[in-house]
Amino acid sequence: MLQKLGFSTQWVNLIMKCVTTVRYQIKVDGQLTEQFFPSRGLRQGDPASPYLFAICAEGLSALLHAAEREGRISGVKICPATSVVSHLFFADDSVILMKSNQ
Numbered sequence: 466m467l468q469k470l471g472f473s474t475q476w477v478n479l480i481m482k483c484v485t486t487v488r489y490q491i492k493v494d495g496q497l498t499e500q501f502f503p504s505r506g507l508r509q510g511d512p513a514s515p516y517l518f519a520i521c522a523e524g525l526s527a528l529l530h531a532a533e534r535e536g537r538i539s540g541v542k543i544c545p546a547t548s549v550v551s552h553l554f555f556a557d558d559s560v561i562l563m564k565s566n567q
Contacts, residue, residue, distance in 0.1 A: 466524040522554045
């Protein structure tokens with residue numbers, strides 16, 4: 466997503482290094498467990514996480530808008546006097562609204 470948005474390969478590699486090199490240990494009965502690596506997601510409390518979410522949300526938003534323009538998806542109209550809505554992003558939450566043919 467970062468490369469599609471125009472970020473350089475060097476910048477993407479730096480960001481990926483920051484989010485993929487994290488390791489965790491848990492203290493059980495006063496003893497630390499072996500280190501383990503998370504399999505997905507961003508770290509809660511990491512100062513970079515909100516920025517990375519916002520960047521990826523922007524990319525997803527652009528993809529959804531393009532799919533709407535091409536007629537591949539359609540959002541929903543909440544009430545007659547409003548615009549069609551396909552997605553909403555706020556803070557670290559996202560809602561995707563689509564019509565179903567079934």
